Amino acid sequence: MARKKTPQKVEDIAEAAIACFTDMGIRRTQMADVAKAAGVSAGTLYLYVTSKEALFHLAVLKVCGRALDGLTLPLADPGMKATAAVFAARTAEVRNWPSLDNALKPKGRIENGTLLQIGRELYDMLHEARRAIWLVDRSSPEIAEFEQLHARDLRARHRDQLASVALKAAGRKGSPSPQLRLAARLGIEIVAWAAMHRLRESAPNRITGLSETDARETAAEAFAATLTDAAAK
Structure with missing residues (x-):
């Protein structure tokens, strides 16, 4: 009986x-590693989760903002598809990208500041979901369900959408070139570093005096410039 x-x-x-x-x-993570970090014994840990996979599911629930107080303990492993579904649902919740969605419409207008606004909205989403993304970034190469969802269904699709919008913004037709798709990927990484990864920098590498507002704007400007320059070639 669950306790x-x-x-x-x-x-x-x-x-x-x-x-x-x-x-x-x-x-690489062992149950003993998590028990030590949580300040409990390995035996106590098994009163809360039945396996490492169940422990990973618990981590995903927490990082995706799901309540933990109603769980039946010890938590059983629901299967990696169910765990990936939690992340997919969280991704849909935080996705707020109206500038990109509008630009992708057949008659969507692209103005001078459209790419800049797309970059700002990307920053906001990545910043809000950064802990979940850090966890999935590290784990997805080891988990097929997360690799499919995160690397192919999300990253590759967004890369190609951004390349198409950049081409449209340049007044050009056709399919984005491999170079433009690469520029779109680099643009995403610019924003991702500023919105998320700089927050994990060691003290010697931190940029002193950089406000969140300035980081957001600088990243969005670099994002827009990268796509604009590549689309013009």
């Missing part, structure tokens, strides 16, 4: 799991 445990301990274990899986990936 109800301390809600705060569930939260602590979930946070420890996020940290360990984000740092080491799912294969």
Whole structure:
């Protein structure tokens, strides 16, 4: 029979799991690593989750903003498809990209500031979902369901959509070249670094005095310039 445990301990274990899986990936992370990070014994950890896969599901639930207080404990592994579905649902929740959606319409207008606004909206989404993305970035090469969802269904699709919009903004027709698709990918990485990865920089590498507002605007400007220059060639 499942036993109800301390809600705060569930939260602590979930946070420890996020940290360990984000740092080491799912294969290298051991239950003992998470137990140590959470300040509990390995035996206690198994009162909350039945396996490492269940622990990973708990981490995904937490990082995707799902409530943990109603879970049946010890949490069982629902299967990686169910875990990936949690991330997919969270992705849909945080997606707020009206500038890109409008630009992709057959009669969508692209003005001088459209690419800049697309970059700003991308920044906002990545910044909000950064912990989930860090976790999935580290784990997706080891998990087929996450690799399909994150690398191909999301990254590749957005890259090609942005390349198409950049071509449209340049007043050109046809399919984006491989070089333009690369520029779109580089543009995404510019925004991703500013919105997420700079926050994990070591102290010597941090940019002192950089505000969130300035980071957002500088990243969006660099994003727009990268796509504009590539589309003009």
